[in-house]
Amino acid sequence: MTQTDPTSIRVAVSTVIVALRPHPDTGAPALWMPLVRRVTDPFEGSWALPGGWVGPDEGLEDSAAARLRETTNVQPRYLEQLYAFGDVDRSPSRVVSIVYWALVHPDEAESVPDDWNVRWFLADEHPALAFDHDRIVEYALWRLRNKMSYSRIAQAFLGDRFTLAELRGVYEAVLGRTLDPANFRRQVERTDAILPTDETTSGDRHRPARLYRSNPDLAYADNGPLTDTTTRTTTGATTLATVLPPRSTSNR
Amino acid sequence: MTQTDPTSIRVAVSTVIVALRPHPDTGAPALWMPLVRRVTDPFEGSWALPGGWVGPDEGLEDSAAARLRETTNVQPRYLEQLYAFGDVDRSPSRVVSIVYWALVHPDEAESVPDDWNVRWFLADEHPALAFDHDRIVEYALWRLRNKMSYSRIAQAFLGDRFTLAELRGVYEAVLGRTLDPANFRRQVERTDAILPTDETTSGDRHRPARLYRSNPDLAYADNGPLTDTTTRTTTGATTLATVLPPRSTSNR
DNA sequence: ACAAAAGTGTTGCGCCTACACCCATGC
DNA sequence: GCATGGGTGTAGGCGCAACACTTTTGT
Numbered sequence: 001m002t003q004t005d006p007t008s009i010r011v012a013v014s015t016v017i018v019a020l021r022p023h024p025d026t027g028a029p030a031l032w033m034p035l036v037r038r039v040t041d042p043f044e045g046s047w048a049l050p051g052g053w054v055g056p057d058e059g060l061e062d063s064a065a066a067r068l069r070e071t072t073n074v075q076p077r078y079l080e081q082l083y084a085f086g087d088v089d090r091s092p093s094r095v096v097s098i099v100y101w102a103l104v105h106p107d108e109a110e111s112v113p114d115d116w117n118v119r120w121f122l123a124d125e126h127p128a129l130a131f132d133h134d135r136i137v138e139y140a141l142w143r144l145r146n147k148m149s150y151s152r153i154a155q156a157f158l159g160d161r162f163t164l165a166e167l168r169g170v171y172e173a174v175l176g177r178t179l180d181p182a183n184f185r186r187q188v189e190r191t192d193a194i195l196p197t198d199e200t201t202s203g204d205r206h207r208p209a210r211l212y213r214s215n216p217d218l219a220y221a222d223n224g225p226l227t228d229t230t231t232r233t234t235t236g237a238t239t240l241a242t243v244l245p246p247r248s249t250s251n252r
Numbered sequence: 253m254t255q256t257d258p259t260s261i262r263v264a265v266s267t268v269i270v271a272l273r274p275h276p277d278t279g280a281p282a283l284w285m286p287l288v289r290r291v292t293d294p295f296e297g298s299w300a301l302p303g304g305w306v307g308p309d310e311g312l313e314d315s316a317a318a319r320l321r322e323t324t325n326v327q328p329r330y331l332e333q334l335y336a337f338g339d340v341d342r343s344p345s346r347v348v349s350i351v352y353w354a355l356v357h358p359d360e361a362e363s364v365p366d367d368w369n370v371r372w373f374l375a376d377e378h379p380a381l382a383f384d385h386d387r388i389v390e391y392a393l394w395r396l397r398n399k400m401s402y403s404r405i406a407q408a409f410l411g412d413r414f415t416l417a418e419l420r421g422v423y424e425a426v427l428g429r430t431l432d433p434a435n436f437r438r439q440v441e442r443t444d445a446i447l448p449t450d451e452t453t454s455g456d457r458h459r460p461a462r463l464y465r466s467n468p469d470l471a472y473a474d475n476g477p478l479t480d481t482t483t484r485t486t487t488g489a490t491t492l493a494t495v496l497p498p499r500s501t502s503n504r
Numbered sequence: 505a506c507a508a509a510a511g512t513g514t515t516g517c518g519c520c521t522a523c524a525c526c527c528a529t530g531c
Numbered sequence: 532g533c534a535t536g537g538g539t540g541t542a543g544g545c546g547c548a549a550c551a552c553t554t555t556t557g558t
Binding site: 010011056057060083084085086138139146225 | 260261262263306308309310311312333335336337338339340346348350387390391394395398476477478
Binding site for chain 1: 534535536540
């Protein structure tokens with residue numbers, strides 16, 4: 001069982017952060033992600049995912065959250081482990097990266113600096129990244145699009161109160177196609193994922209829209225027995241199942 | 253970004269191996285997993301998941317496969333990364349474990365020794381395990397049960413040729429409930445996941461059953477952009493979608 | 505003949521799609 | 532009044548669950 005000395009492997013965390021912001025051309029909601037510019041040797045000057053080393057006294061998720069706050073000043077609404085990348089040649093030195101993905105809503109996105117070190121990019125128009133980060137981003141987006149259809153993570157993109165049109169906009173941005181407003185409404189209202197409030201919008205040049213809020217008793221996603229032993233009231237139900245495929249059943 | 257020196261963290265791999273074998277009481281197919289007895293200090297004498305250290309020149313999945321062969325003599329039909337566990341206190345020393353899960357079919361299960369060092373246990377009746385391995389096993393089984401409903405991994409439990417009744421038995425064992433043979437047949441036949449052969453069973457005291465084989469052009473699961481850059485012909489389609497929930501839509 | 509599992513037919517129901525239509529507000 | 536999106540109604544179709552029924556073997 002015991003192999004060669006393993007102390008030469010270092011452990012890092014990185015996070016793919018995704019937020020919804022207006023597309024510069026169309027104005028429609030689109031996926032954006034903040035990237036950081038590398039200032040040290042491997043891939044110096046390239047853009048890369050925010051991250052850093054795991055401290056000796058940090059759990060992995062804690063470490064991801066800490067590096068996130070340090071590098072991009074984000075405290076995400078949703079944070080989930082994506083995958084562990086550990087190919088031998090993915091870095092000049094041997095590094096195993098535990099990669100997380102995070103969803104932030106617009107308020108939080110504001111706190112991210114947009115300067116020489118950190119910049120927001122459209123998720124599908126980012127420059128070539130350092131290390132194997134291109135592949136990682138691609139996988140994160142694939143996972144996001146899949147998970148959208150069987151969880152409530154769409155809500156993690158929005159603020160406290162939102163209209164059904166805004167929620168639908170999230171789905172449309174992530175799935176890349178329009179959805180029927182009438183049918184979307186019925187599907188999402190049949191679940192208990194969101195709760196209506198008494199408030200409505202106003203000032204638009206059309207009928208006011210009711211504002212909804214996330215059901216606080218439900219987590220954004222059901223990660224099963226992995227639910228942190230803390231006080232998460234994860235019930236496994238009501239997910240707005242089949243927004244996704246008009247075409248034949250596809251894998252996840 | 254750079255934190256304290258991270259060289260004190262060691263990286264290990266472990267694997268939850270699952271196979272289908274008859275239940276000792278009922279004879280019906282049931283989930284079994286081989287565990288190894290620890291022979292060194294932390295948790296010496298306890299049962300634990302097979303695994304070991306990641307070598308400096310090994311990729312993570314290669315390492316998992318290698319440790320698997322060394323400890324349990326298994327070359328699994330299906331191997332997928334499950335999760336990275338890295339809580340600070342999960343081991344006396346600081347260890348980050350990249351955990352995989354593997355499915356083996358009966359032939360391969362034969363090659364696993366069943367002796368003082370390695371023993372097969374019913375998946376839901378195993379003894380208390382070393383480290384956080386109880387939690388890991390629980391998560392692996394949850395993932396297996398979920399993934400069963402939107403992938404073809406059930407076939408990884410079976411040999412080259414199998415009847416629809418055998419395939420249905422896999423689903424029934426994993427999901428823990430019976431399925432209607434007629435509806436199951438139609439659902440699975442509508443996909444191109446399995447192909448009929450000319451062969452049939454014989455010797456049973458009832459009508460012979462046609463033998464099927466896995467469609468070699470399809471991977472057991474679609475892991476998206478993570479598909480190893482090698483020659484996997486992963487097409488993303490035809491998964492036998494809704495065997496699962498008679499009750500309200502549940503999370504994954 | 506009978507048991508038992510393989511395999512086929514049929515019906516009902518729920519959900520999803522598409523699209524027509526009404527409602528309430530700003531201008 | 533009119534444009535615009537919010538919100539409701541409704542008909543068609545597909546897929547699944549349930550279960551009756553036929554087929555083919557071994558004993």
